[in-house]
Amino acid sequence: MARVTVEDCIDKVENRFELVLLAGHRARLISSGSPITIDRDNDKNPVVALREIADETVQPEDLKEDLIHSLQKYVEVDEPEAETVPALAGSAGSSDDDGNVTFDRMTEEDLLRGLEGLVPPAETDDEE
Secondary structure: OHHHHHHHHOOOOOHHHHHHHHHHHHHHHHHOOOOOOOOOOOOOOOHHHHHHHHOOOOOOHHHHHHHHHHHOOOOOOOOOOOOOOOOOOOOOOOEEEOOEEEEEOOHHHHHHHHOOOOOOOOOOOOOO
């Protein structure tokens, strides 16, 4: 890379590491067909990217946001929150006068007694 081009970019992007990341991302965008904003002058894509940053034809903040977006694997989408649905009057729980819902409790013995009364599914003769 041309030393003059890098020195021209330092006042736009203070951190050299960030400058390399942004210029590399812009060079990949140019390679993939993104239009360039300056004259090429027989320069390669990384030098064109640095010259674009130095001439402020592309904004480093926009490049940074685009780089972050391109590296994200999961993009969080703001979805509306679920609305609270009031409990129905004849459902599993009963309601106090205060609006608190209480549920019936079942002991383990009651559960076992209830399971003993169930009939197992009928076996078919096809299982031979």
